Amino acid sequence: MCSEMGSSGTGMQLLALAIMTIIANLLLYFSNGQVLEPAQITDLFWFFHGLLEAGLLVMVRALMLLREGRGGCCAHRCKMLFPVLLAMQGTMEAVYHVAISLLGLFCGPFCDAGSGTYTYPFRHNTMEDNYLFNQLTWATCQEPEHIILWNDLLSILLGIGVLEAMLCLLQVASGLCNIFCGTCVGKGQVDITGS
Numbered sequence: 001m002c003s004e005m006g007s008s009g010t011g012m013q014l015l016a017l018a019i020m021t022i023i024a025n026l027l028l029y030f031s032n033g034q035v036l037e038p039a040q041i042t043d044l045f046w047f048f049h050g051l052l053e054a055g056l057l058v059m060v061r062a063l064m065l066l067r068e069g070r071g072g073c074c075a076h077r078c079k080m081l082f083p084v085l086l087a088m089q090g091t092m093e094a095v096y097h098v099a100i101s102l103l104g105l106f107c108g109p110f111c112d113a114g115s116g117t118y119t120y121p122f123r124h125n126t127m128e129d130n131y132l133f134n135q136l137t138w139a140t141c142q143e144p145e146h147i148i149l150w151n152d153l154l155s156i157l158l159g160i161g162v163l164e165a166m167l168c169l170l171q172v173a174s175g176l177c178n179i180f181c182g183t184c185v186g187k188g189q190v191d192i193t194g195s
């Protein structure tokens with residue numbers, strides 16, 4: 001199968017994941033369904049990793065892959081390279097998204113621990129003391145209500161980012177195999193030597 005034809009399926013999957021990422025990331029700004037002041041939102045959310053990197057930019061890549069996939073069989077090796085380059089960019093964007101999501105999960109939420117000021121009470125914990133593995137520490141954050149559970153949206157974003165990276169890497173591998181080893185045989189199709 002040509003990388004262009006495979007890029008159509010990858011594009012559809014990436015498009016669905018990008019839409020889910022945008023929705024999940026937007027929910028992070030409305031903790032427990034309430035509107036927070038900008039000063040009460042976790043600093044890592046201002047990187048817009050779910051909106052931009054794994055959301056809008058991956059969506060653009062997905063739409064371009066879908067457009068490339070409609071071209072049919074790969075008639076020229078140069079044309080086969082375009083979906084590979086798109087997938088490589090998508091991989092880098094997904095990896096950035098995964099890194100920011102991991103940082104957000106391990107640093108914990110920005111919350112009021114009872115003093116009236118917002119801090120990061122879990123930011124300097126070690127892996128053994130991490131709030132993710134110790135549910136008893138969740139009561140530390142008093143405002144906004146249920147912020148720990150709301151912060152778990154980052155784990156959903158993390159999973160989506162990993163899926164996006166895997167899809168893009170598979171597209172890269174498939175495309176490179178088709179460029180260097182592949183043939184395109186079909187009804188009335190030309191060979192891929194570019195001649």
